Amino acid sequence: MIFIAWSKVVVIARSTRIASRRFFANLFSQSFACTNIGNRLSREYFLRDRNETSVRELTDLARAMRPKQWTKNLIIFFPMAFSLNLFWGFGDPFVWRLLLQSSATFLLFCTISSGIYLINDLVDIESDRAHPVKRLRPIASGRVNTSTAIICASILLGLSVAMGFMMMMELGLVMLTYVVLMVLYSFYLKRVVIIDVGVIAAGFVIRVVAGASVISVPVSPWLYICTIFGALFIGFAKRRNELKVLEGDAVADHRDTLRDYSIPLLDQLIAVVVPSTLIAYSVYAATADVPRQMIMTVPFIVYGLFRYLFLVHSKDLGGKPEEILLRDKPLLGNILLWAITSGGVLFLFR
Template sequence: MQQPYKAVQPQFSKMPKYLLLTMRPKQWVKNIFVFAGLIFANDLLLTNPQSLLRVLATFGLWCLIASSIYLINDLVDIEKDRDHPKKRYRPLASGHLAPSSAIVATLIFLVIGLPLAWMLSREVAIILAVYVVMQLAYSFRLKHVVILDVFIIAAGFVFRTVSGAVVLGIDISPWLLICTGLLSLFLALAKRRHELVLLETGAGSHRRVLDEYSTELLQEMISLITASTLIAYILYTLNPTNPHIPTSPFPLMLITVPFVIYGIFRYLYLVYKKDEGGSPEELLLKDLPMLADIVLWGITVVSISYIFRQ
């Protein structure tokens, strides 16, 4: 039986610790999507120190801006999080971090992050600004709109991918956007299913939009998006946008398909058999088979792109 909420008094000496926890550094793993353009670029940008530094700077800016959004989300949901079996232990919901401290930190992150992004790349700054506006709309209204809520979650990953390409001034492959968007929808739907299963009959009281979903509906959606993701990736490997990768007599990028299939199947196993999927970044960090699969996929992609160039 869930224990009733009991507030604690925030301690100033521990404020940095709880502020960092609320910034959710584990979720910074999502920002690795900014490296996609660097890896799949036509030129050898991965070995170019200047290009690598620009993408690393973009990664850092995403960590800063995304952290401000996490703070806003926790401020908006502070009362509902106190009734959640897991989120009630977050610093704001538990009382370890004062709301005033979170508000000040949010403003500082935004005031520092957006101007720095403008100095790095105007396009990246615009993408981050649009992301902030979109997430504010999500936090206050759009997270209650069925189906649109998962599209907004997925859009965040696409924004990261696009920003990683524009900071380098390279063309954005439509295949890269399609695969990123579909994979992001897959992760978002799995997250909704996890919330629905975890909260059971009380799901709607914590997140109103969950009343509009059912496990059967989400299962159908996940099945559809899983097939679409695999087909899109396979077509991408058969029609690479990188002209330097040989496609005859055998499209070498097709070798990476088994890693993608295994990764998706492993994720489905964790979602349906282990009731995971609420935090993709945590699964990535703690599930060794998943982590090993992603590392091997990355090594294979880079090897094909950089060793077999014409």
């Protein structure tokens, strides 16, 4: 009896030991599996988070380059457009080459403009933080690292100017002049009253020169004059909007020259450049190397100037000219009608 009882005890102990071994073995394997799953999930989460961060940084960097401002570079196509049937025609075999050269120049100036905007935001990083709207810009808000912006600006400017010289020596010199002028503007000239807006106007003239030089066509002096007055109008309207948005000490904190401007002064300057723009374009349409029928496009210029004045004074939209051109449907429709009418006149009557 004792032997039988002892045998049962041994069997039970052995069964218990085996069961415990299986239990701990299963527990260990499950823990190991859970650990692997946890590591894999953590690694996937880390990679996904890093990818999302990279995409977000690239998006912010692209916004800092201000692609909406690229619409200003469309003026590069003006020399080609206004030389229709004078230096080239749709039947000429080299017309596509001229269009390709103008398009390449447009793209190069877009990259240069983006590089300049990065430099400008780096210089104005503290003053932008005092602005109620500009403080949200990627560089001012800290979403784009300053080192990244410096490297990106250097690459954009260097490659663009180099490619300009590769296309044509004259074009490269024009682009280099634009870069030097805009860098001087970012560091110093923007702090000189009147001159700051004059430099902006000069930038538009340089774009027209670039568009003419790349296709080797002369441009009427009246087109340069129209460009200067039109750019001055946009620049003074932008300064007026900045004074309206900012108050008190924030005016001087954002831009030094705003202390020297006043809304009455800017209204007087705008009252000078608006009729000057209209007169210059009217003289160009009536006396330059264009058909006399071009005078039919003057009403579009009148409406465009008046519409922009309305938006500046009634809607306080002068601070972002690029958004006005893209979002205001009456003004955008007016520009399209002007372009269609001008193209039709040059095609049919020249």
